[in-house]
Amino acid sequence: MASEAWIGETLAPLAAKSLERRPGVYPQAGGKIVVDGRPILNFSSNDYLDLAGRPEMIAASREALERYGCGATASRLVCGTLDLHRELEEALAALKGYPRALLFGSGFLTNVGLIPALVGREDHVFADKLVHASIIDGILLSRANLQRFRHNDAEHLESLLRKCPAGGRRLVVTESVFSMDGDLAPLPAITEAAVRHGAMCMVDEAHSTGIFGPGGSGLVREHALEDGVNVSMGTLSKALGGYGGFVACSEALVRLLLNRTRAFIYTTGLPPAVVGGGLAALRLLGEEAELGTRLLANAAAFRQRLQDAGLDTGGSQSQIVPVIIGENRKALEATERLKAKGLLAVAIRPPTVPEGTARLRLSVTLAHTPEDLQWAAEQVIETVAEVK
Numbered sequence: 001m002a003s004e005a006w007i008g009e010t011l012a013p014l015a016a017k018s019l020e021r022r023p024g025v026y027p028q029a030g031g032k033i034v035v036d037g038r039p040i041l042n043f044s045s046n047d048y049l050d051l052a053g054r055p056e057m058i059a060a061s062r063e064a065l066e067r068y069g070c071g072a073t074a075s076r077l078v079c080g081t082l083d084l085h086r087e088l089e090e091a092l093a094a095l096k097g098y099p100r101a102l103l104f105g106s107g108f109l110t111n112v113g114l115i116p117a118l119v120g121r122e123d124h125v126f127a128d129k130l131v132h133a134s135i136i137d138g139i140l141l142s143r144a145n146l147q148r149f150r151h152n153d154a155e156h157l158e159s160l161l162r163k164c165p166a167g168g169r170r171l172v173v174t175e176s177v178f179s180m181d182g183d184l185a186p187l188p189a190i191t192e193a194a195v196r197h198g199a200m201c202m203v204d205e206a207h208s209t210g211i212f213g214p215g216g217s218g219l220v221r222e223h224a225l226e227d228g229v230n231v232s233m234g235t236l237s238k239a240l241g242g243y244g245g246f247v248a249c250s251e252a253l254v255r256l257l258l259n260r261t262r263a264f265i266y267t268t269g270l271p272p273a274v275v276g277g278g279l280a281a282l283r284l285l286g287e288e289a290e291l292g293t294r295l296l297a298n299a300a301a302f303r304q305r306l307q308d309a310g311l312d313t314g315g316s317q318s319q320i321v322p323v324i325i326g327e328n329r330k331a332l333e334a335t336e337r338l339k340a341k342g343l344l345a346v347a348i349r350p351p352t353v354p355e356g357t358a359r360l361r362l363s364v365t366l367a368h369t370p371e372d373l374q375w376a377a378e379q380v381i382e383t384v385a386e387v388k
Contacts, residue, residue, distance in 0.1 A: 001263055018328035019349055029053075031367025032061070033344070040339070041376055043362040044346040046317050049291050050282075050366040051241030057280045064276025072269030076103075077258065080269035090284045095217050095232070097226045097250035102257055103246050103275075105267050107206050107235035108134040110245030113263025114231065115171070115195060116142040118200060118257060125166040126160055128152065128185065130178055132204060133352075144171070151178075152315075154189035161197040170199035176219040177207040180353050180361060182313075182320030185218055191228040202231040209241025211292035216285040236274070239292075240281040244270045273336050291366065295319050298373060299364040305377040311384060322348075323360040323380060330387045331358035337383045343376055360384075 006047040014020040025304030026033060030053055031042050051057055064084060074080035085103055092101035104110040117127055123144040127135060129151045141145050147164075157172065158200075159377065164170060172186045187203065194201040203217040213222035216239065220232045230253065236244040247257070257264060285291065298318045306313055308359040312324040325331045331347035338345050340358075345360040353359060364373065 001258070008356050012191050016334055024346075031365035032372075037097065038342065040342050041368060041372055042344045043360075043368075043376065044344050045363055045365060046207075046238040047241050048239040048295060048363065048365050049241065049243060051239070051281050051284060053283065054241070054280075057200050057241060057277045060280035061273040061277040065208045065273040068272035071271050074269070075265065075267060075271045077265055078328060082269070082272060082275070084272055084275045085269055088278050088282075091279060092246050093162055093248055095215065095282060095285070096232050097221050098232065098248035099251050100254040101246050101248045102254050102264065103244055104264055105244065105270065107233075107237060107245035108109070108137075109263040110233055110235070111135045111204065112138045112141060113200070113261040114247060114257065115144075115173070115304070116262075117141055117260040118142075118202070119144040119169055119171050123171065124155055124164050126164075126174060126199070127166065127172075128174040130181065131173060131175055132179060132206075135173055139173075146376065152183065152185055154186050154193055157190060158193045158196075161193060161199060162195070162332075164268060164299070170194075170197065171202060171317050172199045173202045173204070175204040175207070177205075177206050177212070177318045177320065179320065179321055179358075180348060182316035182318040184219065186319045187225055187229075188223050190283070191223075191225045195228045200230045201228055202233065203229050204233045206233070206235045206238055206245075207318065207320065209234040210281075210285060211295060215289055236278045236281070240278060240285075242277040242281060243274050244278065274324070292312075295366055298366075298368065298370060301361075301370070302364055302373045302377055305374070306380060307345045309377075309381040311381065313345060319364045321362040321364060323384060323385070324357050325359055325384065326356055330360045331360065334360055337386060338379060341379050341383070345380070 033040050033042050053170040063237035072080040119142045121143040125139050125144045125146050127148050129148045138144045147160050153210050156269040163165045174190055193200050203220050208218045220229050232248040234246055236242040303313050303321045314322050327351045345362055348361045349358045372381050
C-alpha cells in the first residue's frame with residue numbers, strides 16, 4: 001500500500017545490519033524440544049527450573065480452569081479479583097518476606113505500570129545502565145528526570161545521588177540478575193546508597209526469583225534487604241514456569257498502586273489457569289528446596305567449560321551464560337550452525353544489548369542433564385571457532 005511505503009524504508013537499514021527480527025515458530029516449549037522430528041536442546045528458554053511441563057503444574061492449572069473458567073472476565077477492581085488471585089498474592093508476599101503482593105498481567109506491564117505510580121515530572125530516577133526495556137519505558141512514561149549509573153557501580157550511583165537537587169522524590173532501580181549478562185547486582189551497596197540519600201529502591205527480580213535466596217525467594221531476601229528495598233518486582237514467567245508479573249511491597253504501597261497504576265486498573269485479571277499454575281509452582285519450590293542450588297551448580301560447571309576454552313562469558317554468575325561474539329552477522333551464523341547440530345541458542349543483538357556485543361544467550365535449565373551440558377559446551381566451543 002502506498003501509505004505504508006515508509007515501513008520498507010525503515011526496515012531496510014535493519015536488515016543491512018543483521019538487526020531485523022523475525023520470530024521462529026516451534027511445536028513445543030521447554031529445554032528439550034523436537035523440531036521436524038529432530039531432538040533439539042533448547043538454550044533459549046527461561047523455564048529455568050523445568051516447571052512449565054510438570055504434572056503438578058498442569059493439574060493445578062486444569063483444576064482452576066474447570067472451577068473458574070477460561071478468564072477472570074473483568075478488571076481486578078470491578079469483579080475480576082477471584083479468591084485464587086488473593087491466595088497467590090498472599091503466597092508471593094510470604095515468599096518474598098513483604099506484607100503484601102500484587103499481581104499484574106505480565107512482567108513488562110508490572111514495570112511500565114509501577115514506576116509512573118511512584119514518581120512524576122518533579123522527581124528523579126537513578127537506573128542501572130543495563131536495566132530492562134520495560135523499566136526504561138516506565139521511567140519515560142513517568143516523565144521523571146532519569147540518570148543512569150554505570151552498570152553495577154554503586155559508587156557512581158552514590159555520586160549521582162549526592163549531586164541530585166533538593167526537592168522531589170528519588171527512586172533507585174536495578175535488576176538483581178541481569179537478563180542478558182547473567183551477572184548479579186551489588187544489592188547491599190546499592191540499597192545502602194539509596195537509603196542514605198532518602199531514595200526509594202526498586203529491584204527487578206525476574207531472573208532471580210525461584211533460584212536464588214532461601215526457598216527461591218530471590219537476592220533481596222538472601223541479603224536481608226527488605227527494609228531498604230521498597231519494591232521487589234518479579235515474574236511468574238521465568239523460573240516459575242507460567243505467566244504474569246507481581247510486586248511485593250508494603251500495605252501502603254499496594255493501596256497506592258490500586259488507585260494509581262493504570263496497567264493494573266484498566267486491564268483484565270490474570271486467567272484462573274495461570275494463577276493456579278503459579279500456586280503450584282510455589283508449592284513445588286517449598287517441597288523441592290534444592291532446585292535453584294542444583295541449577296546454579298550445573299550452570300557454573302557449564303560456564304567454566306566455556307571459559308576454559310577461551311570464550312567470553314562476561315560477568316555471568318547465574319543460570320544465564322552469554323557467549324559474546326561481537327558482530328551481529330557472526331552471532332546469527334552461530335545460531336544457525338548450532339541449530340543444525342541440534343542446539344537452539346538464539347542470537348541477541350542491539351538494541352537489546354550494547355553495540356558490538358552481539359551474543360549467544362545460553363539459558364541453563366534443569367531440563368538439561370550434566371551430559372547434555374557437556375555436549376552442548378563442546379558444540380558451542382566448536383561453532384564459535386568456526387564463525388570467528
